[in-house]
Amino acid sequence: MNNMNEIFPEGYAWIDGKFVKLAEAKIPILDWGFLRSDATYDVVHVWQGRFFRLDLHIDRFYQSTQKLRMPCQMNRDKLKKILAGCVKKAGLESAYVEMIQTRGVSPNFVRDPRQASPRVMAFAVPFGWILKHEDFEKGLDVLLTDIKRIPPSSVDPTIKNYHWMDLVTGMLNAYEKGNDTAILVDENNNITEGPGFNLFCVDDEGVFTPDYGVLEGITRQTVFDLAKELNIPISKTPISIEQLKSAKELFATSTAGGIMPITKVNGELIADGKVGINTRKFHKIYWEKHKDSSWSVSINEILSK
Numbered sequence: 001m002n003n004m005n006e007i008f009p010e011g012y013a014w015i016d017g018k019f020v021k022l023a024e025a026k027i028p029i030l031d032w033g034f035l036r037s038d039a040t041y042d043v044v045h046v047w048q049g050r051f052f053r054l055d056l057h058i059d060r061f062y063q064s065t066q067k068l069r070m071p072c073q074m075n076r077d078k079l080k081k082i083l084a085g086c087v088k089k090a091g092l093e094s095a096y097v098e099m100i101q102t103r104g105v106s107p108n109f110v111r112d113p114r115q116a117s118p119r120v121m122a123f124a125v126p127f128g129w130i131l132k133h134e135d136f137e138k139g140l141d142v143l144l145t146d147i148k149r150i151p152p153s154s155v156d157p158t159i160k161n162y163h164w165m166d167l168v169t170g171m172l173n174a175y176e177k178g179n180d181t182a183i184l185v186d187e188n189n190n191i192t193e194g195p196g197f198n199l200f201c202v203d204d205e206g207v208f209t210p211d212y213g214v215l216e217g218i219t220r221q222t223v224f225d226l227a228k229e230l231n232i233p234i235s236k237t238p239i240s241i242e243q244l245k246s247a248k249e250l251f252a253t254s255t256a257g258g259i260m261p262i263t264k265v266n267g268e269l270i271a272d273g274k275v276g277i278n279t280r281k282f283h284k285i286y287w288e289k290h291k292d293s294s295w296s297v298s299i300n301e302i303l304s305k
């Protein structure tokens with residue numbers, strides 16, 4: 001057996017009503033979350049002791065559980081204390097914090113999902129990046145795959161979900177070819193998103209992001225909010241492969257790393273291959289907002305209430 005300390009990062013979880021070390025956080029094999037990916041989750045980050053836009057993440061989590069017809073029974077204050085507690089117990093200054101609700105286990109393994117008792121859990125691990133801070137100037141080199149993202153007519157992409165086989169296949173293809181990550185397309189070959197990030201494209205008209213077939217990221221929403229402050233025109237619209245390749249700037253957005261430049265697609269440079277001016281502006285103001293109390297809240301403030 002592997003040494004658990006080599007598998008699990010330093011981190012803490014909350015499960016079955018208790019805080020435990022990550023290695024001790026386990027779910028039953030009969031949980032639908034495991035057997036059927038019948039679960040929803042959300043990820044919020046903590047930067048230098050402060051959660052960023054926590055209420056928006058919790059709103060989306062509650063909405064996801066409602067859309068899956070298993071509305072979360074835990075109230076907001078309790079959920080916040082659990083999330084903050086995981087970070088505190090793990091002793092992390094900056095963290096990636098995940099809340100999960102699975103369908104749970106049904107009595108005697110009956111097939112009716114309504115019979116199951118949903119299970120809420122959470123964990124905190126050290127902050128993770130899709131593109132590391134030190135690689136910012138280099139940017140991401142993405143593989144544009146011909147894999148079609150699961151269409152919204154099959155699985156509602158606005159529910160943050162674990163139906164990741166399309167995304168994981170994209171990642172495997174990307175890593176095999178030496179790219180950093182992958183982008184998937186929709187049924188009309190317009191671009192959608194990648195494994196855990198949304199996409200933005202900048203041209204002479206402004207800033208654009210796909211309007212269809214994607215998770216509505218909180219970082220994506222944040223870019224819209226920041227664009228207003230920066231007076232930059234922005235909209236949601238279909239983006240073709242040609243538009244992607246001929247963009248002036250491309251960037252990815254995710255709670256796992258914020259605003260991250262994409263400088264290459266399939267090994268070919270986007271514009272001159274340098275980080276674009278708009279990407280830089282968004283990146284700078286995005287991190288500045290992490291200290292602003294109208295956008296962030298400290299762990300200690302949550303725990304002391």
Ligand SMILES: *Cc1c(COP(=O)(O)O)cnc(C)c1O
Nearest residue numbers: 196197198215217218219254255
């Ligand atoms: C979480 C996620 C994103 C990014 O959303 P944020 O709220 O900005 O972290 C984008 N796409 C998918 C499929 C995701 O799961």
